[in-house]
Amino acid sequence: MSKIRICNTAEIPSNGMKEYDTEGGLKVLIANAGDTYYAYQGLCPHQEVCLAEGYYDGAVLTCHQHLWQWDITTGKEVGTLAEVPLEKYEVQVEDGEIFVVQSSALKAAQLFMDVSDDTLQRLDLLARREKYGSGGVLYNIGDPTDDLYILESGRVEFLIGRDGTSPAGFVLRKGEVFGWAALLENQERRIAKATSLEDSVLLRLNGEATLKALESDPVSGYLVMRKLSTLITRHLGSQGEK
Amino acid sequence: MKIQVNARNRAYQFETTEGEKILYAGLSEAIGLPYECASGTCGTCKARLVSGEVIDGWPEAPGRKYLKDDDEFLMCQCAAKTDVSIEVASFVQPIEADVCVPAAMKGVISSARLLTPDVIHLQVRLNQPMEFDAGQFMLVQAPGVAGYRGWSMVNHQREAESLEFIVKKKPGGGISEWLFNTDCEGVEVDLFGPLGQATFYPSLAKNVLCIAGGSGIAGMLSILSRAAQNDYFSQYKGDVFFGVQTLKDAFFLDEFSKLRTLCGDNLNVVIALSKEEAPASALNDHPQLKFDTGYVHDVAGRHMQGGYQNVRAYLAGPPPMVDAAIRVLLQARMTTDNICYDKFS
Known part of the structure; x- marks a missing residue:
């Protein structure tokens, strides 16, 4: 857990927003809505445009480049254009100073964004952080589908086909989940080879343990499964392509 | 050269010829690669080179x-030097069957006339008829002037044999210097298109709001022409705001x-003058039009108050104007899927 001081509350206009670069190289957007402050990733997840250059009315944040929109209280997509939510950081206000807290790397994962805090903590305990260098193989075709992965940084390539040489052509964003066969029934073997293309950091969770944690919190589990089915549909939905 | 594109959802392969821009080659193959201006300014068509070499035509x-x-x-500026593999960080779908697939073609400037001292109207006769949607634009390249420019069509016909454009004079702008200083009638030009997603179809079944500054009015005329051909305004309202500095x-x-x-009274046309009040003569000469004073987005905001139900908005003009108009529409609580424009900055 890391806690970073960002600014004074007085610097943020009422129902306005401002961006800050932290020492760690993170760009953070701080927005005010009434009595509350919110912190989000400072760059649009679409094309890395500065969100502070966009429009904000105290409730909805709009990127000026392609009009993706998000609810400022949750970071969830508003309307039909935005394809992904914003990464939200926990905010603490102490004596008029704003801090952001990055409590759980899993929170950045779309799949888990609706999960209750208790279950998220349980999942956090399951997650192992792994680093791969360029060319590092995460799994091969035919490997068991025990674990699912969340990309924290870097890039991962997927190869399919009999000999594992045809690019599947997926490009992942930070927080995206793959290897989700680990959460499915009767999908015991990998159908793709996953290779790290540069230094990459991944969170790795055992599928069965994840399902157990979700079973004990069916509300969270239901929301995760809804997200998962949407994710799968999206990849299948490319006009008859798989 | 073989091009492999890894998008967020799947991979595509296509071929390019020497010097052919990767974006244009992919679009010609009905692959919906991301773009907006297609001419080097908006950055929407950015991609990452995974392997191979590209040549940048405009560093x-x-x-x-x-x-x-x-x-x-x-992708709009680079051609492949070798076989290349690239990554595009968005979902890429095939271009839908009912959307016009762009292609390279040639045409001849058949007429060029000044509409004002710094706006020229061009007609280009094509070497083959083409289909396009109302609101789309073409990339045009003139001999001896480097690079393509994006110009919106003014006209709209099925199987169009010629295209009409309007171009504003920009001091120091390569192509506008050429157009305004050369007898360009009869000159052959290269074209690529049609492009652009801010299009209008009569099946839209919504009221239409057009806010345009200067030569941005071109695409609006194409939209209005398509709508008029279908008697669209017997059922739906049209509000057009055309901003210029003076009459x-x-x-x-x-x-x-x-x-x-x-089209009758359901079509409302307001000319917004930012630097003067409309002289009385304007109203006498054009009794069916309205004139107002102010920036076009402010004028539109005043006239549209309370009238945003079931509206699709089309915007075009200088980037600060488009930006200001978006703010007005967002404040009016329009949803972003109903705000259409092609970004040129």
Whole structure:
């Protein structure tokens, strides 16, 4: 857990927003809505445009480049254009100073964004952080589908086909989940080879343990499964392509 | 050269010829690669080079400011030197069957006439008829002037044999210097298109709001022409706001009056003058049009108050105007899927 001081509350206009670069190289957007402050990733997840250059009315944040929109209280997509939510950081206000807290790397994962805090903590305990260098193989075709992965940084390539040489052509964003066969029934073997293309950091969770944690919190589990089915549909939905 | 594109959802392969820009080659194959201006300014077509080599035709392109890493490039400006593999960080779908697939073609400038001292109207006769959607644009390249420019079509026909454009004079602008200083009638030009997603179909079944500044009015006329052909305004409202500085800068006023006669009272046309009040003569000469004073987005905001139900908005003009108009529409609580424009900055 890391806690970073960002600014004074007085610097943020009422129902306005401002961006800050932290020492760690993170760009953070701080927005005010009434009595509350919110912190989000400072760059649009679409094309890395500065969100502070966009429009904000105290409730909805709009990127000026392609009009993706998000609810400022949750970071969830508003309307039909935005394809992904914003990464939200926990905010603490102490004596008029704003801090952001990055409590759980899993929170950045779309799949888990609706999960209750208790279950998220349980999942956090399951997650192992792994680093791969360029060319590092995460799994091969035919490997068991025990674990699912969340990309924290870097890039991962997927190869399919009999000999594992045809690019599947997926490009992942930070927080995206793959290897989700680990959460499915009767999908015991990998159908793709996953290779790290540069230094990459991944969170790795055992599928069965994840399902157990979700079973004990069916509300969270239901929301995760809804997200998962949407994710799968999206990849299948490319006009008859798989 | 073989091009492999890894998108967020799947991979595509296509071929390019020597010097052919990767974006244009992919679009010609009905692959819906991301783009907006397709001419080097907006940065939307950025991609990452995974393997192979590309040649950048315009290393000073303003759109390169959106690139973060050395291995990123603009697909609209780069051609493949070898077989290449690239990554595009968005979902890429095939272009739908009912959308016009762009192609390279040639045409001849068949007429060029001044509408105002700094706006020229061009007609280009094509070497083959083409289909396009109302609101789309073409990339045009003139001999001896480097690079393509994006110009919106003014006309709209099925199987169009010629295209009409309007171009504003920009001091120091390569192509506008050429157009305004050369006898360009009869000159052959290269074209690529149609492009652009801010299109209008009669099946839209919504009221139409057009806010345009200067030569941005071109695409709006195409939209209005398509709508008029389908008797669209017997059922839906149309509100058109055309911004210029003074009455001397306005053009197409007779065309707007004709459209008003054709479409009736459901079509409302307001000419917004930012630097003067409309002289009385304007109202006498064009009794079917309205005139107002102020920036076009402010004028539109005043006239549209309370009238945003079931509206699709089309915006075009200088980037600050488009930006200001978006703010007005967002404040009016319009949803973003109903705000259409092609970004040129």
